[in-house]
Amino acid sequence: MTPYQLRGDLYFFRSDMNDFSGFSTIPSAPPGFKSGFVGIIGRPNVGKSTLMNDLIGQKIAITSPVAQTTRNRLRGILTTDVAQIIFVDTPGIHKPHHQLGKVLVQNARTAINSVDVILFVVDGSTEAGGGDRFIANMLTHSPVPVLLGLNKIDLQPIDQAEEIEDSYRDLAATASAEQVWPLLKFSALTGEGLDSLQTLIVDRLDAGPYYYPPDLVTDQPERFIMGELIREQILRLTREEVPHSVAVAIERVEETPKLTRVHASINVERSSQKGILIGKSGAMLKEIGSAARGQIQKLINGKIYLELFVRVQPRWRQSRTRLAEFGYSPDE
Numbered sequence: 001m002t003p004y005q006l007r008g009d010l011y012f013f014r015s016d017m018n019d020f021s022g023f024s025t026i027p028s029a030p031p032g033f034k035s036g037f038v039g040i041i042g043r044p045n046v047g048k049s050t051l052m053n054d055l056i057g058q059k060i061a062i063t064s065p066v067a068q069t070t071r072n073r074l075r076g077i078l079t080t081d082v083a084q085i086i087f088v089d090t091p092g093i094h095k096p097h098h099q100l101g102k103v104l105v106q107n108a109r110t111a112i113n114s115v116d117v118i119l120f121v122v123d124g125s126t127e128a129g130g131g132d133r134f135i136a137n138m139l140t141h142s143p144v145p146v147l148l149g150l151n152k153i154d155l156q157p158i159d160q161a162e163e164i165e166d167s168y169r170d171l172a173a174t175a176s177a178e179q180v181w182p183l184l185k186f187s188a189l190t191g192e193g194l195d196s197l198q199t200l201i202v203d204r205l206d207a208g209p210y211y212y213p214p215d216l217v218t219d220q221p222e223r224f225i226m227g228e229l230i231r232e233q234i235l236r237l238t239r240e241e242v243p244h245s246v247a248v249a250i251e252r253v254e255e256t257p258k259l260t261r262v263h264a265s266i267n268v269e270r271s272s273q274k275g276i277l278i279g280k281s282g283a284m285l286k287e288i289g290s291a292a293r294g295q296i297q298k299l300i301n302g303k304i305y306l307e308l309f310v311r312v313q314p315r316w317r318q319s320r321t322r323l324a325e326f327g328y329s330p331d332e
């Protein structure tokens with residue numbers, strides 16, 4: 001079986017294979033070609049995943065106004081004529097309240113140590129806060145170049161622009177001991193400023209090979225993205241503690257020439273949450289299912305039959321075993 005396959009407009013991994021060295025479809029890079037890994041780091045909700053999707057031109061990561069949307073390290077690959085940039089989207093760094101949060105923050109920190117450039121993203125529509133300073137301190141002795149990216153400038157109030165930017169200039173000046181962090185402004189939503197960001201990143205990469213086939217946009221398996229698209233609808237349609245208490249598992253995928261059947265479980269911590277997710281006469285589950293089905297069909301460009309069931313797994317966010325089962329293990 002080939003390790004990846006064209007579905008719709010995208011190539012997807014079809015197995016757990018992640019070492020492409022020696023894989024015949026990877027061309028050798030032309031002279032002067034650059035490549036490297038760029039870690040997108042920051043507080044929850046500053047727009048890291050939206051930014052990665054925009055930069056690679058595909059929706060790989062789900063996004064939402066709920067903090068702690070991203071729970072896994074996700075790679076999005078951008079290949080141009082001159083460079084291959086592998087963006088590593090990470091969970092927002094926050095003060096963890098349970099085992100899940102600890103794993104998320106730990107994985108974001110691990111990612112910092114295995115990239116060539118760090119893109120530290122902040123919310124440029126408000127002044128720097130304690131969470132940003134905490135991350136800035138973590139990056140103080142970074143051996144790799146750090147770029148400080150002010151996102152959401154489309155929301156920046158004009159009369160406060162100066163104060164806001166000064167607060168981040170101060171942050172960069174206090175934290176950057178060994179290097180001066182360039183400060184950039186952009187909007188992941190409108191795309192403004194992203195060309196200059198891309199240029200600045202490529203400037204900081206060294207000459208290198210194609211790490212992935214040029215037409216691959218992510219190393220996430222298709223099944224993983226299916227589960228995330230279901231979770232995204234739950235984040236969109238439910239409130240308060242429900243989004244945080246949900247884990248989606250793809251139990252089975254059966255492919256026939258005309259239809260792909262996907263069986264997924266939605267795991268929650270309490271029966272009250274199960275009740276909310278099912279809704280009156282199953283209305284909520286139906287709404288989640290039909291919206292997620294639409295998204296998954298778009299993803300694979302084919303017909304999907306989606307079956308969802310809700311299961312109570314008490315305190316799964318505290319259980320190492322359950323976390324591992326749902327794909328939230330500490331990265332190496």
Ligand SMILES: Nc1nc2c(ncn2[C@@H]2O[C@H](COP(=O)(O)OP(=O)(O)OP(=O)(O)O)[C@@H](O)[C@H]2O)c(=O)[nH]1
Binds near residue numbers: 189
């Ligand atoms: N107006 C505006 N909204 C943005 C911009 N970038 C992201 N957003 C919104 O901000 C919210 C959070 O975006 P995400 O991309 O999920 O944020 P994140 O940093 O990945 O969050 P976590 O995964 O929780 O760490 C979403 O509602 C986005 O639509 C931007 O440039 N402008």
Ligand SMILES: [Mg+2]
Binds near residue numbers: 048061091092
């Ligand atoms: Mg995210």
